[in-house]
Amino acid sequence: MAELTNQQLSGTVTTPSSVQTAAERLRNTMGNGIPVAAPRPSFSPNMMMQQKETIRFQPWVTLETAAGGPDPLEIIQPASQWLPGAQVPTYQMEIKVPYLANCTLYLESSPTAEGPWSTVLSYTAQTNTMIMLASEGGGFAGYIRWRVAGTAPWQICFQLKATPGASVLQQMGTPKRV
């Protein structure tokens, strides 16, 4: 990471858009992207470390299958929305599932888009949790996606957010020699 200059520390620098949070961007829009005058951002030396871009991995969605009929028993997240995992050491995942019946929500990972996909996490009941996924130790690689599978009729309502982060070893810091 680049060192901070005195000018940055004195608060005269504009926060790069790549490290703005959604809440900060909201300050500069009227809702749904309509821009208003941007206020001068406040700056703290820890800003570069604290603010990561949160990815809306899956906005709120409710999925249901009907009993009988040709409806699929499983639904897989569209490929255009999969998380890239190759260059990201960790993801902090926020998982909200207020309703789940007769199905399982899987988080899967694969080194290539063609698979093979392996299960990273699975949920069979409602949950509201925050977890850390790490690529170190084989936690995930390449791509991350969700899949819902169950016995029809099944229903699920969920939202997934992911915040990329540094490696677990970097976050822990260098251990002191004794």
Place this chain on the structure above:
Amino acid sequence: MGKTIAMQPWITLKGCTAYTAVLIQPVEGWINGENFTDAALNISLVGGLTSAGNTLCSLVIETASAPEGPWSPIATIAAAYSQTTKYFTSRASENTDKFERFLRWKLDPSLVTAADWTMTFKICATVK
């Protein structure tokens, strides 16, 4: 001349009694009222009640002066199969319900009685 914003396109949310966390609108959809003083929220809502008419879940409109909050409720809509318009203003001289700078929706499971719930709704905001 006002302008209309799709504050929340049609969405269906479900919850069970064991899930007690609130469901809050994603930050990208919040209304930032810095440049207007009046807002009319047209809310179409299906669900939220039992067949006997008991409240299972209510849609709450909240306001705050900053994204970090604190957020205060300024309207609660509990009726099923309803379409309603709520009027808000930031002008202190008006008697209409006041909003601070930001507006968002919230579903609060603490309002839920002992049954699973489903809520389908959309919100259009007209601001000036």
